[in-house]
Amino acid sequence: MISGELFIDLLLGIGALVTAILCLTAKDLFQAILLFISMGLLVTLAWVRLGAWDVAIAEAAIGAGLTGALLIATRRQLNQ
């Protein structure tokens, strides 16, 4: 019987890996960006589970939030 905490940790780790692979293999750029943002959020939760709150806040704000906005703006430029 797997304990609850280990289950959550495994889910976060595998989820981050799966979203990373999906992000790299996605054909559509917009899909890839959204997957990248989701991976950022999963990694944020992983940092929280590791007790690294400083890194978690930075990852949530920069990794998931700002980079996502920058990538979407870049995509818009590419489409023009």
Next chain:
Amino acid sequence: MFNNMTLSDSAKQEADLPGCVLLIVGMVVVAACFFLAMSLVQFQPTDQPLVTLVASNLEQSGVENPVTAVLLNFRSYDTLLEVAVLLIVALAVMPFSLQDTRLPFIKVSEPIERSLVLEAFLRWLLPAIVVTSGYLLWTGAALPGGAFQAGALLAGAGILLLLAGHHSFNFNALAARLLLVVGLAMFLLVGAGVVLSSGIALAYPVAMAGTLILVIEVAATITIAAVLVLLFCALQIEPLGPQPNRVEKEKHL
């Protein structure tokens, strides 16, 4: 377009790589992963000399959060260089027209398409973000938080403001340039100023360390927020500016 050309060129190169090269690269990556996993397995939670070292010197740092103590006191040289790197990034993406220097930093105009939901939402959200950012900055001395997190949040507020369409920023204005350099300038000033009392650059006197760190962090927060908003602005306004490099870098990563 140049962007598409870069993308398709590197895609072609990827396809042309011979199988043995791919095999060698794959083996190197697998070996690196294996050694990393092995070191992770052998790493005991008890062999962390740095944790005890930081904990025993925390009183001298002027702050209670060990992460902030390392970032802004024990290894402040690294953080100084990080802020300098941000300034270089800002210089690389600055809009290059010199005519806008005399125009004001913030321009208010009627947006092309109004989003009423976003506007109404931002009326509530923006003050909350600014207050949260200030809280993160202040609490960084004792709890998780600090200049980078606060700056990133503030930049998020700036980007949301841009998306609402009523305001636009002119980063050639004098005020904007001041915002972009104040972090590094304050860091250098404090770092050089403490030479007078302690004799070593960036070695803060223990009694004033907390205040000096807070001063540096406030300035760094402003600069980080300004640089991140500038990045977004550069992508929004310029049709062909810094993106070719960005795309290339992403592809090579």
